[in-house]
Amino acid sequence: MLESLLVPTGIVALAEIGDKTQLLALILAARFRKPWPIIAGIVVATLANHAAAAAVGAWMSTYLTDVVRHWILAASFTATALWTLVPDKMDDDEGTGKRNYGPFLTTLIAFFIAEIGDKTQVATVMLAAQYPHLLLVIIGTTLGMLIANVPVVLAGNFAADKLPLNLIRRLAAVAFFVLAIISLYDAMKVSGWIG
Incomplete structure (x- = not known):
C-alpha cells in the first residue's frame, strides 16, 4: 500500500525537475512575489488534473x-x-498571466492547462493503472509536484540555477526505464512467454 504513495511521489518529483510547469512556477513567483497563493494554486490544479488522469x-x-x-x-x-x-x-507568452486574476487563480488556471498532456500527467495515468490504491497515487503524484515546485516558488531563481538538471533528468529517465523493464517482464510473464 505504501508503494502506491512513495513510487508516484518519487517518479513525479524527479520528472518535474526542469519541466515546463516548474518554469511556470518560477515565472509566477517572480511576477507575483506571493508564494502561498501560488503554492495553493499548484495544489488545487495538480489535484484536479491528476485525479482526472488517475481516473x-x-x-x-x-x-x-x-x-x-x-x-x-x-x-x-x-x-x-x-x-x-x-x-x-x-x-515566451505561455503562463505569464497577462490577465490580472491574482496569483491563486492565475496559478490554478495556468498549472491545470500546462499539465494537460505533460509527462507527469501521463505518468499519473500509468501509475494509476499499475497501483491499486488510486487515492494514494493521486496524493503521491501531487506530493511529487509540490516537492519539485514549492522550493522554486519559495527560493525563486536561486534554486533553479543551482540544480544539476541534466543529472536529475537522467535519474528520472532511469526510474522510468526500470518501471518499463518491470512492466515488460510482467507482460511477458502474463503472456506466458516466461515462467
Whole structure:
C-alpha cells in the first residue's frame, strides 16, 4: 500500500525537475512575489488534473486485459523515459498571466492547462493503472509536484540555477526505464512467454 504513495511521489518529483510547469512556477513567483497563493494554486490544479488522469488509468486497468495493460505500460514507461531526457522550454507568452486574476487563480488556471498532456500527467495515468490504491497515487503524484515546485516558488531563481538538471533528468529517465523493464517482464510473464 505504501508503494502506491512513495513510487508516484518519487517518479513525479524527479520528472518535474526542469519541466515546463516548474518554469511556470518560477515565472509566477517572480511576477507575483506571493508564494502561498501560488503554492495553493499548484495544489488545487495538480489535484484536479491528476485525479482526472488517475481516473483514466484506473479505467484502463479495469477494461483492458492484464496482457494488453502490461504491454501498454511497458511502452508508455519507455516513451516517458525518453521524453524525460528532453528538456522542456516554455513559450515566451505561455503562463505569464497577462490577465490580472491574482496569483491563486492565475496559478490554478495556468498549472491545470500546462499539465494537460505533460509527462507527469501521463505518468499519473500509468501509475494509476499499475497501483491499486488510486487515492494514494493521486496524493503521491501531487506530493511529487509540490516537492519539485514549492522550493522554486519559495527560493525563486536561486534554486533553479543551482540544480544539476541534466543529472536529475537522467535519474528520472532511469526510474522510468526500470518501471518499463518491470512492466515488460510482467507482460511477458502474463503472456506466458516466461515462467
